[in-house]
Amino acid sequence: MDRAERTQPRLMDVRMAAMPRVWRSYLENERAIFGVLSFVGFFVFWEVGAAVGWVDLFFFSSPSRILTAAIREVQLPRLWDDFRVSGTELIVGYLGAVALGVPLGIFAGWYRRFNFFIDPWLNFMNALPRVALLPLIVLWVGIGIWSKIVVVFLGAFFTIVINTLYGVRTVDRRLLEVAASFNASQVRVFTSVVLPGSVPFILAGLRLGVGRALIGVIVGELYSSNAGVGHMITIAAQTLQTDRLLFGVILLTLMGVVAVELLRVVERRFQAWRPKVGAG
Amino acid sequence: MAKLQATDVRMEYYQPRTGSRLLAIDNLSIGVEEGEFVSVLGPSGCGKSTFLKIVDGLIAPTGGQVMLDGRAISRPGPDRAMVFQDAALFPWYTVVHNIAYGLECQGLRSAEARTRAKPLIELVGLRGFEHHYPYELSGGMQQRVNLARALAVDPELLLMDEPFAALDAQTRELMQSELLAIWQQAHKTVLFITHQIDEAVFLSDRVIVMSARPGRVLADIVVQIPRPRALAVKRSPAFLDYVDQVWNLIESEVKRTMAADQLTTAARVSGQVDR
Numbered sequence: 001m002d003r004a005e006r007t008q009p010r011l012m013d014v015r016m017a018a019m020p021r022v023w024r025s026y027l028e029n030e031r032a033i034f035g036v037l038s039f040v041g042f043f044v045f046w047e048v049g050a051a052v053g054w055v056d057l058f059f060f061s062s063p064s065r066i067l068t069a070a071i072r073e074v075q076l077p078r079l080w081d082d083f084r085v086s087g088t089e090l091i092v093g094y095l096g097a098v099a100l101g102v103p104l105g106i107f108a109g110w111y112r113r114f115n116f117f118i119d120p121w122l123n124f125m126n127a128l129p130r131v132a133l134l135p136l137i138v139l140w141v142g143i144g145i146w147s148k149i150v151v152v153f154l155g156a157f158f159t160i161v162i163n164t165l166y167g168v169r170t171v172d173r174r175l176l177e178v179a180a181s182f183n184a185s186q187v188r189v190f191t192s193v194v195l196p197g198s199v200p201f202i203l204a205g206l207r208l209g210v211g212r213a214l215i216g217v218i219v220g221e222l223y224s225s226n227a228g229v230g231h232m233i234t235i236a237a238q239t240l241q242t243d244r245l246l247f248g249v250i251l252l253t254l255m256g257v258v259a260v261e262l263l264r265v266v267e268r269r270f271q272a273w274r275p276k277v278g279a280g
Numbered sequence: 281m282a283k284l285q286a287t288d289v290r291m292e293y294y295q296p297r298t299g300s301r302l303l304a305i306d307n308l309s310i311g312v313e314e315g316e317f318v319s320v321l322g323p324s325g326c327g328k329s330t331f332l333k334i335v336d337g338l339i340a341p342t343g344g345q346v347m348l349d350g351r352a353i354s355r356p357g358p359d360r361a362m363v364f365q366d367a368a369l370f371p372w373y374t375v376v377h378n379i380a381y382g383l384e385c386q387g388l389r390s391a392e393a394r395t396r397a398k399p400l401i402e403l404v405g406l407r408g409f410e411h412h413y414p415y416e417l418s419g420g421m422q423q424r425v426n427l428a429r430a431l432a433v434d435p436e437l438l439l440m441d442e443p444f445a446a447l448d449a450q451t452r453e454l455m456q457s458e459l460l461a462i463w464q465q466a467h468k469t470v471l472f473i474t475h476q477i478d479e480a481v482f483l484s485d486r487v488i489v490m491s492a493r494p495g496r497v498l499a500d501i502v503v504q505i506p507r508p509r510a511l512a513v514k515r516s517p518a519f520l521d522y523v524d525q526v527w528n529l530i531e532s533e534v535k536r537t538m539a540a541d542q543l544t545t546a547a548r549v550s551g552q553v554d555r
Contacts, residue, residue, distance in 0.1 A: 174368040181336055181362045182385040182433070183355075192381070196372040273372040275415045 061242040069243035083251065085227040086217055089145055090255060093152025094213040101160030102202060108161070109168025110194065122162055130154040131219045138224055148220035148228070155216035156209035163208065167201025168194055199270050210259045218252060281350060282311035283469050284335070284437060290343030291330055304330055306494035307344065312471055317463060319472045319480035321526065322490030323534050328473045331495065332441050335471060336362050348437060358386060361430035363440040367422040369414040376401065376410040378425050382433040400428040403462060420451040427459070431466060440472045444479065456482055457511050464508060477530070481522045482514060489529050492537040499529050
């Protein structure tokens with residue numbers, strides 16, 4: 001059975017249709033069931049462990065304590081201020097990186113000599129851990145919101161540029177030849193071949209960029225800040241409030257999840273022409 | 281003067297790796313008359329696809345020239361359209377949008393281009409598939425779209441680059457006979473590239489047999505099988521005679537290229553890079 005599953009795509013074969021309903025609906029939802037089981041199991045273990053005393057509350061807190069802390073926190077206006085600050089840093093920095101990174105990547109991908117010209121800088125900046133520049137950035141623009149926006153921007157920008165550039169450079173040559181054969185104008189070559197051909201790469205860059213941007217927010221705020229979720233985490237750690245600290249971590253995770261899900265919506269809009277594979 | 285006249289076309293490449301020159305096409309001269317279906321047949325690597333791209337204006341030859349209706353070809357133009365080797369459809373466009381592409385390139389508005397593409401969908405038998413994406417079509421259907429895209433711009437000269445090479449044998453046979461039917465309706469001049477002898481004989485008024493690299497004309501054979509030709513023609517003695525005749529011409533060439541390939545491979549293996 002296992003081997004068959006590995007070699008064949010999962011189809012509803014007649015033997016499956018003949019099975020009892022409960023068993024069948026289990027098979028159809030195996031992925032969800034295992035996922036939920038693993039996740040819920042972890043939290044149950046954690047909670048029970050904390051209650052029995054296997055888990056040290058001081059270092060690890062417990063799910064119920066984190067929940068209590070969360071309920072307490074969401075009623076405080078300060079939390080929402082922190083949330084708004086972190087969100088603004090992420091959105092402004094990231095959208096800035098997209099707005100400048102995608103056009104630059106396309107331009108560099110299309111004009112070979114421009115690519116040669118900026119290539120060493122792209123490689124250098126990509127290899128450099130941008131958070132290492134934080135102290136310098138704080139010197140320049142202070143510990144306020146702007147230092148974080150700059151770090152977020154730098155985190156996402158180069159990833160987006162490099163992916164876009166690569167997408168444009170690997171556009172199908174045969175299609176460029178078709179366009180040339182029909183005497184397509186430069187604008188049409190761009191809109192009919194280059195742009196749609198590089199969309200998957202651009203989207204991959206955007207997805208990687210979100211992760212980098214989020215790291216920028218967190219590290220930036222942990223390093224020096226006067227507001228934001230990272231700031232709240234720092235304070236919680238200094239006052240030994242593990243439950244509050246972990247709630248902050250969950251908040252940041254949620255921001256990441258929301259951002260990635262939003263991107264997935266964008267992705268689906270652009271991918272109607274692709275064969276649907278890998279479902280289930 | 282012929283409709284299409286290629287005179288002493290020469291294509292020589294330079295290989296930076298070895299510093300040597302590679303002569304792909306050696307003074308090729310070919311004429312095609314108005315309304316004629318001419319195949320260029322040759323072993324792989326004889327430069328026949330390169331020649332087609334030169335005629336389309338995608339590549340500039342290093343010597344000689346190609347005239348269409350007495351005008352020298354220097355770049356792609358609306359008087360020629362290419363049917364590409366492996367369909368090369370835009371995967372992000374639907375069938376009708378792919379067919380309308382050439383018309384849009386000529387400056388037609390999208391809606392009008394699609395209206396003009398409609399009859400071609402009928403012609404190549406793809407009614408009901410207008411709004412499908414290429415990945416939803418079989419290889420044969422993709423080639424029909426490829427053909428319709430070229431026919432849509434109503435070219436004087438249709439250039440076909442081994443369009444059926446990637447199809448399975450049965451589909452290929454059917455596509456050949458459909459192409460003939462379409463050709464008879466559309467009254468186009470066709471220059472068809474292939475490495476399949478029976479395909480060339482079945483389709484063409486004339487078969488131009490090319491040598492192995494560097495490509496030269498070995499023979500120019502007029503196929504006097506009456507039209508319209510049904511697929512059954514392929515089993516007739518006259519047809520088989522033509523196939524034999526071409527094969528005899530080409531056999532030694534194929535053997536020569538194979539031997540040369542083996543030599544270069546052997547040289548590479550033993551460490552002597554071919555210079």
